[in-house]
Amino acid sequence: MAAKTANHKAWWLVAPVVALVAFNALIPMMTVVNYSFQETFGDNVFFFEGFKWYEQVLGSERFHAALGRQLAFTFTILVIEIPLGVAVALAMPRKGIGVSVCLVLMALPLLIPWNVVGAMWNIFALPDIGLLGRALNGLGLAYDFTQDPTSAWITTIVMDVWHWTSLVVLLAYAGLRSIPEAYYQAAKIDGASAWAIFRHIQLSKMKRVLTIAVLLRFMDSFMIYTEPFVLTGGGPGNTTTFLSIDLVKIALGQFDLGPAAAMSLIYFLIVLLLSWVFYSLMMRNEER
Amino acid sequence: MAQITLAGIRHSYADSPSSPSDYALKGVDGQWADGGAYALLGPSGCGKSTLLNIVSGLLQPSEGRILFDGKDVTALDPVDRHVAQVFQFPVIYDTMTVYENLAFPLRNRGMAEAEVDARVREIAAMLDLDDMLERRATGLTADGKQKISLGRGLVRSDVNVIMFDEPLTVIDPHLKWMLRSKLKEVHQRFGTTMIYVTHDQIEALTFADRVMVMTEGEVVQIGTPVELFERPQHTFVGYFIGSPGMNVMPCSLFQGDAIFDGEAVTITEKPVGSASGSLELGVRPEFITFAEDGLSVEIVNVDDIGRHKIVDLRRGDHRIKMLAGEDDPIPWENPRIRFDPDHTRIYADGRLL
Numbered sequence: 001m002a003a004k005t006a007n008h009k010a011w012w013l014v015a016p017v018v019a020l021v022a023f024n025a026l027i028p029m030m031t032v033v034n035y036s037f038q039e040t041f042g043d044n045v046f047f048f049e050g051f052k053w054y055e056q057v058l059g060s061e062r063f064h065a066a067l068g069r070q071l072a073f074t075f076t077i078l079v080i081e082i083p084l085g086v087a088v089a090l091a092m093p094r095k096g097i098g099v100s101v102c103l104v105l106m107a108l109p110l111l112i113p114w115n116v117v118g119a120m121w122n123i124f125a126l127p128d129i130g131l132l133g134r135a136l137n138g139l140g141l142a143y144d145f146t147q148d149p150t151s152a153w154i155t156t157i158v159m160d161v162w163h164w165t166s167l168v169v170l171l172a173y174a175g176l177r178s179i180p181e182a183y184y185q186a187a188k189i190d191g192a193s194a195w196a197i198f199r200h201i202q203l204s205k206m207k208r209v210l211t212i213a214v215l216l217r218f219m220d221s222f223m224i225y226t227e228p229f230v231l232t233g234g235g236p237g238n239t240t241t242f243l244s245i246d247l248v249k250i251a252l253g254q255f256d257l258g259p260a261a262a263m264s265l266i267y268f269l270i271v272l273l274l275s276w277v278f279y280s281l282m283m284r285n286e287e288r
Numbered sequence: 289m290a291q292i293t294l295a296g297i298r299h300s301y302a303d304s305p306s307s308p309s310d311y312a313l314k315g316v317d318g319q320w321a322d323g324g325a326y327a328l329l330g331p332s333g334c335g336k337s338t339l340l341n342i343v344s345g346l347l348q349p350s351e352g353r354i355l356f357d358g359k360d361v362t363a364l365d366p367v368d369r370h371v372a373q374v375f376q377f378p379v380i381y382d383t384m385t386v387y388e389n390l391a392f393p394l395r396n397r398g399m400a401e402a403e404v405d406a407r408v409r410e411i412a413a414m415l416d417l418d419d420m421l422e423r424r425a426t427g428l429t430a431d432g433k434q435k436i437s438l439g440r441g442l443v444r445s446d447v448n449v450i451m452f453d454e455p456l457t458v459i460d461p462h463l464k465w466m467l468r469s470k471l472k473e474v475h476q477r478f479g480t481t482m483i484y485v486t487h488d489q490i491e492a493l494t495f496a497d498r499v500m501v502m503t504e505g506e507v508v509q510i511g512t513p514v515e516l517f518e519r520p521q522h523t524f525v526g527y528f529i530g531s532p533g534m535n536v537m538p539c540s541l542f543q544g545d546a547i548f549d550g551e552a553v554t555i556t557e558k559p560v561g562s563a564s565g566s567l568e569l570g571v572r573p574e575f576i577t578f579a580e581d582g583l584s585v586e587i588v589n590v591d592d593i594g595r596h597k598i599v600d601l602r603r604g605d606h607r608i609k610m611l612a613g614e615d616d617p618i619p620w621e622n623p624r625i626r627f628d629p630d631h632t633r634i635y636a637d638g639r640l641l
Contacts, residue, residue, distance in 0.1 A: 186379035191396035200381040
């Protein structure tokens with residue numbers, strides 16, 4: 001047997017990736033960790049504070065309220081977007097020119113920059129000059145998303161549904177298209193009802209893509225910032241101030257770096273934890 | 289149970305077919321008796337799966353009718369035709385256990401739960417699935433899944449015919465044999481008509497009592513495995529079935545004998561009918577022997593494949609393959625061959641004269 005030569009040159013091959021990960025993930029993250037345990041009054045002078053900021057954030061009513069709003073928002077859009085996306089995917093044509101037409105239409109909202117989406121809906125929904133706002137008020141509804149929290153919430157949710165249901169549709173459609181024709185033929189021969197075909201073939205075969213869809217929509221909506229910031233700026237009052245909007249207020253508005261860093265890390269851990277819970281729940285039956 | 293009759297079935301996948309090449313099926317007639325085991329054999333793209341889907345009702349033929357026991361079922365759905373079909377790739381319902389998979393077609397038809405249970409357990413025992421009834425069907429191997437597909441057809445007592453669309457394609461070779469004998473066993477026990485589509489001649493010939501050979505959307509011969517081997521009705525059957533296939537060489541006729549490359553070849557069965565079109569002589573490698581007074585040939589190559597040898601011969605531009613026994617001497621000096629007159633046949637435009 002030939003003796004093994006120690007050769008460390010291979011490290012150079014992974015060096016670019018190590019550098020990349022270090023500069024765009026590890027170092028920024030560690031900076032945040034650093035801030036979250038310290039207090040500063042400027043001039044790059046820091047004092048160690050231990051878990052003080054964490055205790056402060058976790059105990060603050062402001063954080064609880066933002067987290068509550070965030071959970072309510074994410075839950076609502078998931079409950080609407082996932083079934084709606086599946087329904088649209090089922091209704092899409094399976095062949096012919098209609099497929100391309102539908103796919104392009106579905107892709108359009110996804111191609112619009114996020115702040116443009118916010119601006120579009122802002123103008124669209126303005127009660128005095130917006131088409132939607134004027135029309136609703138013309139119908140006698142007291143609609144004003146700049147003043148009324150209910151209007152603001154409904155507008156934010158409808159905007160998100162408009163913007164992101166397409167993603168669910170595209171994923172669900174891809175899942176549907178991957179079902180071999182033989183499944184439908186066998187179901188026909190077995191005398192399966194339309195509901196049974198949906199439940200036992202279509203839904204079951206879409207399970208993996210829907211897991212991805214739920215995870216993506218959960219993470220994105222839980223971290224949503226741009227669109228509601230442009231639409232409502234977190235208002236009226238702070239009724240649409242979600243976690244990331246609140247975080248930016250603390251970090252850049254009040255310049256409380258310590259609490260903002262602690263909140264960032266708590267926020268990150270919540271997303272990580274909930275994603276893991278979602279994923280495990282949805283994949284629970286997979287291995288049996 | 290039913291006798292199945294195909295009457296002038298034509299099918300095209302094009303919206304407005306104009307030429308014969310637009311047709312996947314170019315006029316198929318035939319009959320399958322009740323309780324038989326049949327195979328549909330042909331190369332990929334010959335229309336056999338199309339024909340199968342037309343019989344099961346998954347596809348409506350462009351023209352022609354399908355009769356079950358004399359009753360026209362052309363317009364009926366698969367459910368109303370009472371057929372079962374096993375596909376190339378096993379179809380199982382992932383959300384269900386093996387038991388629920390087998391019970392699915394019965395429950396869909398509103399059968400009482402006690403009866404469902406009895407049927408499922410009987411069929412599961414028959415297919416050796418009884419110790420995995422409570423398992424999820426997803427975890428099974430390909431042959432297990434294919435057994436479930438078969439089982440979903442067998443549980444129903446109203447099935448007229450079970451159709452198989454290349455069911456062993458994705459099964460491991462050593463399990464193919466087992467599953468095939470299982471099919472035979474099922475056929476003997478239930479006596480259900482079975483139609484088996486395949487491009488594998490071994491599968492077709494071992495499974496079926498009668499084989500329907502198809503090529504380019506047409507049925508070229510329906511016969512027992514022996515008939516297909518000994519009296520191919522079409523040169524296609526000759527070279528598609530058999531390994532190596534039949535030798536087919538151009539010839540002419542003179543006073544009832546065939547003339548091949550300037551030499552007379554005696555044939556027992558004199559051709560009947562007008563000898564028009566391009567004439568060909570067909571003889572299987574099994575029916576060629578070395579003889580002192582035969583056609584002189586050159587030996588190109590000899591392949592020893594164990595129990596016999598495949599001898600590759602040349603006469604002029606013509607290549608001829610023959611089989612020689614394992615211990616037969618090869619006459620390297622001045623080899624001459626003879627075609628067995630009983631098994632040499634003349635074909636006009638591909639069809640047996």
